[in-house]
Amino acid sequence: MTLFERPILAIETSCDETSAAVVVGRRVLSNAVASQIALHGKWGGVVPEAAARAHVEALLPTIQAGLGDAGVKLEDVAAIAVTNRPGLVGALSVGVTAAKAIAFSLEVPLIGVHHLEGHLLSVLALPDELPMPHACLIVSGGHTELVSVRGLGDYEIVGETRDDAAGEAFDKGARLLGLGYPGGFAIQEAAKAGDPKRYSLPKGLVGDTIDFSFSGLKTAVLRLVEREGDRLNVADAAASLQETIVSVLTERAMRAVRRLDSRALTLVGGVAANLALRSRLAAACEKEGVGFLTPPLSLCTDNAAMIGLAASYRLARGERNGTDLESLPTAELP
Template sequence: MATAPWYRGVAVRPYTCGMRVLGIESSCDETGVAVVEAAPHGVPRLLGAALHSQVAMHQDYGGVVPELASRDHIRRVLPLTEAALAQAGLTLSDIDGIAYTRGPGLAGALLVGAGVACAMSAALGVPTLGVHHLEGHVLSPFLSADPPAFPFVALLVSGGHTQLMRVEGVGRYTLLGETIDDAAGEAFDKSAKVLGLGYPGGPALARLAEQGDATAFALPRPLLHSGDLDFSFAGLKTAVLTQARKLGAGLAARQADLAASTQAAIVDVLVHKAVAALRATGLRRLVVAGGVGANRALRQRLDQACVRHGWRVHYPEPALCTDNGAMIALAAAMRWQVGAWPPGGDGLAFDVLPRWPLEAVALDATGTG
């Protein structure tokens, strides 16, 4: 047997046949734990997953309360770990590595996942890896029934992030465009708040939009013809607020129409920019990831556009669009496949990065950072 590499001060076995990764997600208001298994080649597979959403707890406040989120992660992470392992038919002793969300996200919430992951790493003698939350989203479609192949253009629409990226491989990301103010998810949520739809607003607005007329109100499509691949949704939110004030007491009767018009404006911009990115890069494959990627209107429009141009489009399964542990375990497993993990690391110390650009996790041609 080959000598095991020295990693984090602990002798760990070399992984030549495969690797089972436990992933922990705790960046905001979902606690997710999952187990992913990877062979040296091929697409990793999901063995088990468990998720708890804090939506009900934060509804009374109209948004996420960071301290409450952190405390709830503490309560949930170990029971969810047990549930994910049970679904996979495994125990902790079967785990070869542990991944956690290092950032971006809420500092206190991130520290919960990081602390648990690194404690498990020390106890089990296995390596751990802090994963970029957005890298998890970008790679999440690889767990779908129709996984993509590199290279592709990624449309990332997750929470406060709206970005277009050229993705050549794991850790090989080139930013093509991003939002200069509000992201698409924020436009959904803030517009929903104007309409009195409560929290979380985005999914509620999308449901209401199905009952309305998308052409009822002429709302702006910011930067639609800007000639670049950047986004801006702050002006749209302001336009929705202005229209709601004009309607006054009549808003209730026109609520569905305004919701539909708002969604149509957001979708128009996302589709237009995604098509422009594919044309600019010459690539013929699009990956859509993040919470807004579950929006049915967006998927319909992107499907139509890609059929028209002869392109392929790939999405995560709806359950994997929101924050989850599977995407974190997957990102770590795919980094292992390209030789970027393990070894490496900085001893048993850990940190979190609430603000962390995706470019910071880029790999060079040798597979190292």
């Protein structure tokens, strides 16, 4: 595995986290993150215009923090990496504009990175060998996909949600149960005191599929809340919701591992921070006799370190972007 072994300054502003990191090869020297959770919590979800304004305010001090934490001076940076797709276009533009300006002023290479490839390769931060081929489960607020990873830059989506992402089901469920934002962590905490078998909730698609569907689950939680009223046990409902989502994700992921004859499964994305999911998949992979890799919690939610890791191999291949690099709200995996 050939990587770019000089300091990369990476920037991430695709949604509601402002982040800057310094990466050298597979080594993450720093990963500064300015969260917007408190800002968007007032509305129960991300407001694009507010997110973009918050990125403008936070980006410079976050870059300074990333460089300072790494002990690297700006003039020692050898390349700039930035998330340029997909995401909220206003938010993306903040990071892309800054990255272009820094790369131009330093006269160093600029590389745009696909946000999901960043998640896919966040496991490069681990000391473990990354087996090829392997299956990857990307699960977040906006994405739920199973990807066949044949090599760096060689990906194929083999399973995906047909409607809502798993993270959206967590967020909507948390709102309905009055647990706040972000929903994934709120559900996880409430579920600790609950009975996961108390309420029966639908798992979506049936049959031998590796696709997902969570819209029916969201509706079922709404009906549960309406039906039970004051009798509803919130902890039991949270535990039942978490158990349903974890069960579906594990079942489909292991089915993909067998179908692809994969040597390992990687779990990435914001929902990969869910401890029940991490534990369930680790046990399932051990039983199946395949490897299991998932990044530390700090690299599950959106962050710039994963963008630097993805950029590292692309820069080593000689890939570069010019000052015409665009911010794209939608884009397929490269």
